[in-house]
Amino acid sequence: xxxxxxxxxxxxxxxxxxxxxxxxxxxxxxxxxxxxxxxxxxxxxxxxxxxxxxxxxxxxxxxxxxxxxxxxxxxxxxxxxxxxxxxxxxxxxxxxxxxxxxxxxxxxxxxxxxxxxxxxxxxxxxxxxxxxxxxxxxxxxxxxxxxxxxxxxxxxxxxxxxxxxxxxxxxxxxxxxxxxxxxxxxxxxxxxxxxxxxxxxxxxxxxxxxxxxxxxxxxxxxxxxxxxxxxxxxxxxxxxxxxxxxxxxxxxxxxxxxxxxxxxxxxxxxxxxxxxxxxxxxxxxxxxxxxxxxxxxxxxxxxxxxxxxxxxxxxxxxxxxxxxxxxxxxxxxxxxxxxxxxxxxxxxxxxxxxxxxxxxxxxxxxxxxxxxxxxxxxxxxxxxxxxxxxxxxxxxxxxxxxxxxxxxxxxxxxxxxxxxxxxxxxxxxxxxxxxxxxxx
Numbered sequence: 127x128x129x130x131x132x133x134x135x136x137x138x139x140x141x142x143x144x145x146x147x148x149x150x151x152x153x154x155x156x157x158x159x160x161x162x163x164x165x166x167x168x169x170x171x172x173x174x175x176x177x178x179x180x181x182x183x184x185x186x187x188x189x190x191x192x193x194x195x196x197x198x199x200x201x202x203x204x205x206x207x208x209x210x211x212x213x214x215x216x217x218x219x220x221x222x223x224x225x226x227x228x229x230x231x232x233x234x235x236x237x238x239x240x241x242x243x244x245x246x247x248x249x250x251x252x253x254x255x256x257x258x259x260x261x262x263x264x265x266x267x268x269x270x271x272x273x274x275x276x277x278x279x280x281x282x283x284x285x286x287x288x289x290x291x292x293x294x295x296x297x298x299x300x301x302x303x304x305x306x307x308x309x310x311x312x313x314x315x316x317x318x319x320x321x322x323x324x325x326x327x328x329x330x331x332x333x334x335x336x337x338x339x340x341x342x343x344x345x346x347x348x349x350x351x352x353x354x355x356x357x358x359x360x361x362x363x364x365x366x367x368x369x370x371x372x373x374x375x376x377x378x379x380x381x382x383x384x385x386x387x388x389x390x391x392x393x394x395x396x397x398x399x400x401x402x403x404x405x406x407x408x409x410x411x412x413x414x415x416x417x418x419x420x421x422x423x424x425x426x427x428x429x430x431x432x433x434x435x436x437x438x439x440x441x442x443x444x445x446x447x448x449x450x451x452x453x454x455x456x457x458x459x460x461x462x463x464x465x466x467x468x469x470x471x472x473x474x475x476x477x478x479x480x481x482x483x484x485x486x487x488x489x490x491x492x493x494x495x496x497x498x499x500x501x502x503x504x505x506x507x508x509x510x511x512x513x514x515x516x517x518x519x520x521x522x523x524x525x526x527x528x529x530x531x532x533x534x535x536x537x538x539x540x541x542x543x544x545x546x547x548x549x550x551x552x553x554x555x556x557x558x559x560x561x562x563x564x565x566x
Contacts, residue, residue: 154271157343161267182249193226194227196224202221234403254386261383277332334349381478418434495548
């Protein structure tokens with residue numbers, strides 16, 4: 127029996143060690159890098175960039191001449207035209223022809239030039255969209271990471287409360303045996319302990335749910351074995367906050383959401399010129415060579431191909447006279463798109479400023495909250511220690527002890543939340559200025 131118990135203990139220890147080895151600790155930067163590499167949204171945006179690159183390539187190749195070749199083999203039955211250009215009844219006559227032609231657009235109202243410029247701007251806008259998606263992922267991952275840090279602090283505080291309550295239950299049970307406490311006091315403290323355990327379970331569940339949210343952002347298949355590295359806050363310092371206007375002045379020059387809107391506005395402006403280009407005449411040049419053979423001819427295949435070899439060169443001028451108002455309506459539509467892009471840029475600037483403004487006031491609030499919570503936590507801890515000593519010496523009742531403990535636990539949780547919220551909000555403000563998130 128003893129050997130069996132030892133064997134079971136070893137197996138449990140091995141399984142526990144195995145689980146510990148399977149747990150992978152993640153830093154904030156590690157989470158962000160992994161999310162950027164594996165995000166489906168990022169990959170979809172990368173496909174859009176590749177599509178824009180193909181569109182740009184097509185726009186460049188439109189400046190090149192087109193080249194085409196053709197070959198024809200035909201059969202005529204009954205009366206037909208012979209190789210000597212005479213109609214006669216000659217049965218089945220076969221004919222063979224080969225042609226090679228080239229054409230190039232010489233002038234088309236600068237539409238080709240403007241189309242190339244539009245394609246370049248569209249590629250720049252698609253690239254900026256990709257950068258914006260990456261920025262959004264960085265912000266979302268950082269927010270989820272900080273939420274878990276806060277959950278961990280709440281869970282740790284809840285476990286400390288369980289430890290304190292358990293010690294008090296044991297102490298009261300010992301006092302009951304010595305006749306120094308009543309059974310009702312023990313029951314009351316056990317109820318407090320049960321509530322503390324419930325709070326710990328709730329805190330742990332919240333932490334697990336937030337870990338699940340982060341792993342889903344990272345495109346991980348399961349949250350099992352996932353945990354984060356808690357940063358050291360020993361060197362925590364408050365920072366001087368720039369005003370929203372100062373941060374916005376920097377952000378508007380570097381944020382991809384603004385760049386994408388600017389590129390699309392420029393593209394819409396060129397689209398107006400492109401649409402107006404349809405009013406202009408189109409001049410194109412063409413050239414071709416060809417040869418043919420007819421079986422009814424009096425000479426051989428080679429001789430006919432040589433004798434019937436032809437060359438051609440030509441210019442074509444196409445002047446639009448009336449296009450059923452299509453060109454006019456296209457120009458009007460292009461102007462409407464330009465106006466819409468102007469509004470989109472204005473909205474992007476407004477949204478960016480409001481985001482910065484919100485983050486700034488969140489940072490100010492969290493800074494003020496942190497200072498207040500720091501003082502409250504220190505005061506509540508001192509009060510708790512004093513009340514605990516009085517309670518253990520019989521100078522305070524159990525209600526006073528629990529109230530002091532709850533105030534201390536609540537103050538500790540508020541301090542943890544304020545600290546991590548302040549860290550995140552200040553990091554977010556710096557992110558708007560182009561400073562990437564780093565491990566706290």
